Amino acid sequence: MLPWTEKYRPKRLVDIVNQDKALEKVKPWIEQWVHGAPKKKALILAGPPGSGKTTTVYALANEYKFEVIELNASDDRTFGKIERYLNAAYTMDVFGRRRKLIFLDEADNIEPSGAREIAKLITKARNPIIMSANRYWEVPIEIRNKAEIVEYKRLTQRDILKALFRIIKAEGIFVPKEVLQMIAKRARGDLRAAINDLQTVVSGGVEDAELILAYRDVEKSIFEALGTIFATDNAKRAKMALMNLDNTPDEVLLWLDENIPYVYYKPEDIARAYDALSRADIYLGRAKRSGSYGLWKYAMDMMTAGVAVAGVKKKGFMRFYPPKTLRILRDTKEERSIRDSIVKKIMKGMHMSKLEAIETMQIFKAIFANNLDVAAHIAVFLELGDKELEFLTEDKEKAAKIKGKTLSIHRKLKKVKTELEARVEEVIGKEKEEKAEGMDKKSEKEEAVEAEGKKEEIKPKEEKEAKEKKKDKQATLFEFLKK
Numbered sequence: 502m503l504p505w506t507e508k509y510r511p512k513r514l515v516d517i518v519n520q521d522k523a524l525e526k527v528k529p530w531i532e533q534w535v536h537g538a539p540k541k542k543a544l545i546l547a548g549p550p551g552s553g554k555t556t557t558v559y560a561l562a563n564e565y566k567f568e569v570i571e572l573n574a575s576d577d578r579t580f581g582k583i584e585r586y587l588n589a590a591y592t593m594d595v596f597g598r599r600r601k602l603i604f605l606d607e608a609d610n611i612e613p614s615g616a617r618e619i620a621k622l623i624t625k626a627r628n629p630i631i632m633s634a635n636r637y638w639e640v641p642i643e644i645r646n647k648a649e650i651v652e653y654k655r656l657t658q659r660d661i662l663k664a665l666f667r668i669i670k671a672e673g674i675f676v677p678k679e680v681l682q683m684i685a686k687r688a689r690g691d692l693r694a695a696i697n698d699l700q701t702v703v704s705g706g707v708e709d710a711e712l713i714l715a716y717r718d719v720e721k722s723i724f725e726a727l728g729t730i731f732a733t734d735n736a737k738r739a740k741m742a743l744m745n746l747d748n749t750p751d752e753v754l755l756w757l758d759e760n761i762p763y764v765y766y767k768p769e770d771i772a773r774a775y776d777a778l779s780r781a782d783i784y785l786g787r788a789k790r791s792g793s794y795g796l797w798k799y800a801m802d803m804m805t806a807g808v809a810v811a812g813v814k815k816k817g818f819m820r821f822y823p824p825k826t827l828r829i830l831r832d833t834k835e836e837r838s839i840r841d842s843i844v845k846k847i848m849k850g851m852h853m854s855k856l857e858a859i860e861t862m863q864i865f866k867a868i869f870a871n872n873l874d875v876a877a878h879i880a881v882f883l884e885l886g887d888k889e890l891e892f893l894t895e896d897k898e899k900a901a902k903i904k905g906k907t908l909s910i911h912r913k914l915k916k917v918k919t920e921l922e923a924r925v926e927e928v929i930g931k932e933k934e935e936k937a938e939g940m941d942k943k944s945e946k947e948e949a950v951e952a953e954g955k956k957e958e959i960k961p962k963e964e965k966e967a968k969e970k971k972k973d974k975q976a977t978l979f980e981f982l983k984k
């Protein structure tokens with residue numbers, strides 16, 4: 502399966518969304534190259550990721566019949582290559598028609614030491630050089646002075662929605678508008694990210710879109726790292742994949758372990774990849790036991806470079822799966838609905854976000870497999886049904902045992918509840934009685950007062966004094982008794 506970012510990359514400039522101002526600068530510049538050379542021989546396309554810079558270069562080349570030589574600025578060998586291609590530009594290519602267009606990606610990563618040399622090459626250039634950069638102000642000044650800067654704007658959510666609609670229409674599939682909106686919102690102007698999200702959601706099941714996207718949020722960096730490791734045959738690039746990754750080496754190992762069989766297809770390649778992984782595992786174990794975390798480096802090398810060069814990989818779009826311990830995306834439809842209902846119960850009962858609830862559910866799975874008593878209490882608290890118990894235990898017998906325990910908890914709870922209710926009723930009854938008695942006493946007194954003909958209110962102050970006196974009297978009595 503071809504990645505949709507490639508399949509739907511516009512081939513013509515008119516299909517590039519909402520970058521008209523940029524294109525107004527780019528087109529006359531390339532037209533000048535057709536007849537000679539413009540004053541500034543290089544362009545810097547500057548703007549956020551996934552806004553159409555690379556797409557512009559290829560669409561230009563397609564329309565104006567240039568052959569693109571794409572080079573990465575962060576590669577140390579780039580300078581030599583530019584020089585070679587610029588020299589080669591004096592001649593036409595083998596077909597005698599197409600001229601070369603040099604495309605230098607990540608120009609904001611050019612080493613300052615090489616900047617002056619590249620600036621000199623631009624001055625001598627006999628064919629177009631286009632650079633792209635996310636932060637053009639980080640392109641060395643010597644190069645910026647020789648180039649025209651073309652700004653690309655961040656795409657809006659509407660632009661992204663439009664592009665996503667185009668893709669689902671072309672694929673002939675249905676994706677609810679809310680899901681497309683969710684993807685467009687998350688992308689923050691990056692159409693590449695949006696298209697990749699769309700392809701993942703479609704291949705994972707649109708009904709699970711929210712969950713899949715939540716996973717992608719958390720595991721974004723690990724997905725990227727896997728993408729790099731499994732896409733390259735270059736050991737150095739593979740090693741770089743784990744830089745700035747939050748996951749521990751043990752976690753990365755689990756992810757690789759899960760995904761190797763989806764990436765390699767020849768048995769001997771799979772065996773080689775697992776061999777590299779098991780060596781990494783040995784190093785990790787030693788590092789843990791001996792506390793010498795210097796060994797991590799070897800483990801990382803084995804699991805990145807070792808796995809990356811293990812053999813021939815499948816081509817095209819790769820979908821990665823979470824390791825079994827985290828896996829929830831591959832269940833059947835019925836399991837998915839049970840899982841969702843558990844997640845909802847956890848969210849409601851424990852006031853958690855969806856992601857927290859998913860993680861908690863994984864912890865519950867471990868509890869349900871090992872501690873049936875605690876499991877039963879959780880089951881009662883969350884009001885879990887039979888199917889949900891079976892899902893969490895993955896074992897019918899255990900689920901039945903937990904169910905038995907929940908029944909006895911329910912009986913106890915019922916008993917406590919009945920006792921409590923009886924107690925509450927008793928207290929209420931007593932209160933009522935006392936109130937009624939108080940009323941009776943009061944009316945007797947009133948009658949007596951009336952009878953004596955001196956109906957007079959007892960003032961609170963006098964009442965207090967009377968009480969004090971009574972108290973005094975009692976004290977005297979106790980003292981007397983003590984003696």
Ligand SMILES: Nc1ncnc2c1ncn2[C@@H]1O[C@H](COP(=O)(O)OP(=O)(O)OP(=O)(O)O)[C@@H](O)[C@H]1O
Pocket residue numbers: 505506507509510511516517518519520548549550551552553554555556557633634635656664692693696
């Ligand atoms: N303005 C746009 N119009 C149509 N498609 C676009 C546009 N911007 C991005 N895309 C789509 O998104 C994907 C990535 O775009 P592109 O490679 O041009 O990004 P970029 O700006 O070069 O990003 P980066 O700075 O990360 O290299 C392409 O597949 C393309 O189909």
